[in-house]
Every structure is written in C-alpha cells, then in structure tokens.
Amino acid sequence: MLVKKKITKTKKTSLAVIGILIAVLIGYLLITNFILEDKKLTRRDRSPAVEIVIPQVLITEFESDFINQSPFTDLVLPPRAKLPVTVDNMGRSNPFQEISF
Numbered sequence: 142m143l144v145k146k147k148i149t150k151t152k153k154t155s156l157a158v159i160g161i162l163i164a165v166l167i168g169y170l171l172i173t174n175f176i177l178e179d180k181k182l183t184r185r186d187r188s189p190a191v192e193i194v195i196p197q198v199l200i201t202e203f204e205s206d207f208i209n210q211s212p213f214t215d216l217v218l219p220p221r222a223k224l225p226v227t228v229d230n231m232g233r234s235n236p237f238q239e240i241s242f
Contacts, residue, residue: 207213218224
C-alpha cells in the first residue's frame with residue numbers, strides 16, 4: 142500500500158521561492174518588452190524616412206536578329222534537323238486519362 146510522504150518545510154519554501162522568481166522574471170520580461178517599449182519610442186523613431194523608387198520599364202521584346210549572324214549561322218547541324226522549329230501538338234489530349242496496357 143502506498144504511503145503519503147510529507148514534503149519537508151525546506152522543500153516547500155524552496156519551491157515557493159523558485160515559483161515566485163519565475164513569475165517575477167516572466168512579469169519583468171513582459172513589462173519591459175511590451176508595455177514600456179511602446180512608451181520609449183515615438184512614432185518618428187519607429188518609421189525612418191523611406192525613399193520611394195519607381196522602377197523603369199523593362200524592355201521585354203525578344204530580338205532575333207542575332208540568330209542570322211555568325212557564329213549561329215556557322216553551326217553544323219545534323220541532316221535530320223528541321224529548321225525553323227515548329228510547335229506541334231504532342232502527347233495525349235487528356236494526360237490524366239488511365240493508360241490501358
């Protein structure tokens with residue numbers, strides 16, 4: 142049968158002191174980081190001056206003039222190469238359709 146052990150008075154006081162110290166530490170950290178920090182900073186200090194930069198318009202047109210110049214015209218291609226490359230429909234019309242074997 143289990144017998145209840147009594148906690149000694151020194152253990153009670155040491156646990157109480159440790160609990161109080163932890164509570165005081167948590168309270169100190171909360172107060173210094175959230176309550177007093179807001180009062181220290183003014184609005185001017187929080188947001189520094191920001192320079193607004195408007196990006197220039199990028200040229201996105203693809204120039205293909207360089208393909209007709211050397212070294213691209215000097216390339217040796219295999220005889221089966223078809224130029225210019227044309228886009229064809231490839232693959233299945235429904236790629237998620239079940240494949241039957």
